[in-house]
Amino acid sequence: MTYFLRRLMQAAFLLIGVSILTFLFSALAPGNYFDEMRLNPQISPETVAALRAQYQLDRPLPLRYGRWVNSLLHGEMGFSFAYNSPVAPLLWVRARNTLLLTLTATVIAWALALPLGIWSATTLGRVSDRVLSGVTSALLVVPDLPLALALLILAVRSGWFPTGGMVSVAFENLSPIQKMRDIVLHMELPVIALVLSALPILVRHVRSAVADVLEAPFLRAAASHGIRRRTLLYRYALRAAANPLISLFGFSVGALLSGSLLVEVVMSWPGLGPLLLEAILARDFYVVIGGVLYSTIFLVAGNFLADVLVFWADPRIRTRAAAK
Amino acid sequence: MDRLLIVEKLEKRYECTRVRGTKKEVTALQDVSFSIGPGSTLALVGESGSGKSTLALCIACLDRPTSGRIVLDGNEITSLDEKQLREVRPQIQLVFQDPARSLNPRFSALEMVSEPLLVQGRLDRRERENRARVLLAQVGISQDKGLQKAEEFSGGQRQRLAIARALALKPKLLILDEALSALDCSVQAQIANLLIELQASLGLTYLFITHDFGMAGHLADDIAVMQHGKIVELGAAGKVLRAPEQEITRRLILAAPRLGAAAHAPKVV
Numbered sequence: 001m002t003y004f005l006r007r008l009m010q011a012a013f014l015l016i017g018v019s020i021l022t023f024l025f026s027a028l029a030p031g032n033y034f035d036e037m038r039l040n041p042q043i044s045p046e047t048v049a050a051l052r053a054q055y056q057l058d059r060p061l062p063l064r065y066g067r068w069v070n071s072l073l074h075g076e077m078g079f080s081f082a083y084n085s086p087v088a089p090l091l092w093v094r095a096r097n098t099l100l101l102t103l104t105a106t107v108i109a110w111a112l113a114l115p116l117g118i119w120s121a122t123t124l125g126r127v128s129d130r131v132l133s134g135v136t137s138a139l140l141v142v143p144d145l146p147l148a149l150a151l152l153i154l155a156v157r158s159g160w161f162p163t164g165g166m167v168s169v170a171f172e173n174l175s176p177i178q179k180m181r182d183i184v185l186h187m188e189l190p191v192i193a194l195v196l197s198a199l200p201i202l203v204r205h206v207r208s209a210v211a212d213v214l215e216a217p218f219l220r221a222a223a224s225h226g227i228r229r230r231t232l233l234y235r236y237a238l239r240a241a242a243n244p245l246i247s248l249f250g251f252s253v254g255a256l257l258s259g260s261l262l263v264e265v266v267m268s269w270p271g272l273g274p275l276l277l278e279a280i281l282a283r284d285f286y287v288v289i290g291g292v293l294y295s296t297i298f299l300v301a302g303n304f305l306a307d308v309l310v311f312w313a314d315p316r317i318r319t320r321a322a323a324k
Numbered sequence: 325m326d327r328l329l330i331v332e333k334l335e336k337r338y339e340c341t342r343v344r345g346t347k348k349e350v351t352a353l354q355d356v357s358f359s360i361g362p363g364s365t366l367a368l369v370g371e372s373g374s375g376k377s378t379l380a381l382c383i384a385c386l387d388r389p390t391s392g393r394i395v396l397d398g399n400e401i402t403s404l405d406e407k408q409l410r411e412v413r414p415q416i417q418l419v420f421q422d423p424a425r426s427l428n429p430r431f432s433a434l435e436m437v438s439e440p441l442l443v444q445g446r447l448d449r450r451e452r453e454n455r456a457r458v459l460l461a462q463v464g465i466s467q468d469k470g471l472q473k474a475e476e477f478s479g480g481q482r483q484r485l486a487i488a489r490a491l492a493l494k495p496k497l498l499i500l501d502e503a504l505s506a507l508d509c510s511v512q513a514q515i516a517n518l519l520i521e522l523q524a525s526l527g528l529t530y531l532f533i534t535h536d537f538g539m540a541g542h543l544a545d546d547i548a549v550m551q552h553g554k555i556v557e558l559g560a561a562g563k564v565l566r567a568p569e570q571e572i573t574r575r576l577i578l579a580a581p582r583l584g585a586a587a588h589a590p591k592v593v
Contacts, residue, residue: 217420218428225440226413315473
């Protein structure tokens with residue numbers, strides 16, 4: 001139990017640290033949301049100063065941080081200048097859309113990576129392994145942006161997928177099942193882009209972790225007992241190779257909010273990506289801080305989940321934790 | 325038919341790809357022939373890379389030889405398919421060099437030792453556990469350590485666990501692949517004595533793979549010396565130790581650690 005308490009304490013300190021640093025860097029960055037107003041001759045400097053005072057941008061930094069923490073505790077996470085509303089509900093709607101996309105992509109990517117990586121590890125050096133390695137290398141060197149653009153071009157030319165947004169224009173008139181189908185259709189393209197971008201790294205990690213344990217004497221001993229090959233691979237080898245893969249899984253959970261930003265922007269998915277991009281360009285400072293904090297919470301939660309899973313999966317960690 | 329294991333003209337070749345992409349054939353075993361009688365021990369001695377472990381894997385049916393025959397208890401096992409091998413595997417068990425890596429770190433001692441019985445679908449849960457307890461006692465692991473994981477045992481105890489696990493399926497042939505090499509001297513002696521006791525009580529046959537001639541002389545009835553994938557010398561242990569015929573045998577005997585080695589060592593010509 002102390003193992004988890006220690007991990008939770010570390011996570012709490014990390015979140016506090018990230019919030020302070022993000023707040024500090026955002027405040028120190030030149031310019032703010034009201035600077036553009038100064039260029040507008042129709043808005044008097046007094047009005048701009050009054051707006052700055054209204055949103056308390058003229059107060060000292062520690063005081064502003066204190067007020068932001070207070071609003072965080074009240075579930076608001078500050079106030080968006082551009083949307084004129086509390087940040088938390090604004091972010092939550094977008095985060096929900098992002099999660100729908102990234103959770104689906106993560107599940108599909110892992111479901112493909114595990115059998116592909118294991119297959120590749122068991123056929124190490126053979127033609128099938130080389131072909132798969134070639135494909136994953138090719139995908140690895142293609143950055144997300146050209147990959148997403150290429151898929152977009154394919155969608156436009158072929159007409160197989162809707163090419164932007166999350167729903168069709170006539171969404172409101174559809175029945176619940178048609179609505180669900182419409183969302184799934186719109187998800188296909190960004191999900192493919194995200195899966196293709198995550199898959200090569202996952203396949204390579206699974207391949208290397210499984211190939212490493214396949215030579216372990218305890219697996220040879222199990223093989224000599226007459227164990228079935230499928231059981232040997234999926235129950236013994238995969239479990240033995242699990243620790244680095246669980247850590248990687250923690251990272252992919254951590255990247256659920258931040259990993260799809262570029263794809264969302266390119267494919268006009270109404271997730272956190274476009275919102276944060278707009279907020280950064282407009283210097284809508286509390287939205288940016290909220291977005292960073294959301295991503296950090298996911299990263300910390302992903303790592304915590306990985307710790308819990310490793311603790312559950314590996315008796316050696318339990319023994320060491322108990323010994324401490 | 326008084327031989328338990330007969331190996332005839334065994335060959336194993338690997339194809340490996342060089343950095344430039346060209347292929348090279350490596351011969352790991354070449355024209356290897358020998359036999360072991362039931363209840364006896366053959367020590368297979370050789371330097372690292374001489375093909376000892378490849379031979380062990382071929383005999384244990386964990387790797388397929390390129391050509392040649394392996395006959396166990398009158399049945400040829402070289403060309404069996406995976407389903408038929410499942411019946412044969414329990415008769416040949418292995419104990420590996422590295423006790424730390426040869427045990428599943430996720431299993432308790434009892435689970436480890438009863439695992440082969442579970443894999444083979446023998447006995448029900450309670451019977452498996454009882455048999456595992458008997459096996460642990462047989463190799464000198466106390467009952468109260470049954471729930472400990474591999475990490476909580478010393479090197480010697482882990483090797484005892486590996487031996488207990490290998491005995492679970494009542495094998496006819498036990499392949500000890502450098503099973504004593506990673507242990508310190510006093511533990512080596514304890515495990516060697518345990519092996520001798522088990523052989524006497526259970527009538528086991530050992531293929532003892534080592535590079536240590538001292539231990540080979542202590543445990544084996546016969547000794548085969550391997551070099552570059554071939555058996556270059558084979559004979560009764562006493563004869564090979566007293567009057568080695570090959571240069572490599574003399575070198576390996578000289579390399580064996582013992583007190584006053586220089587005085588008793590055969591001369592290198």
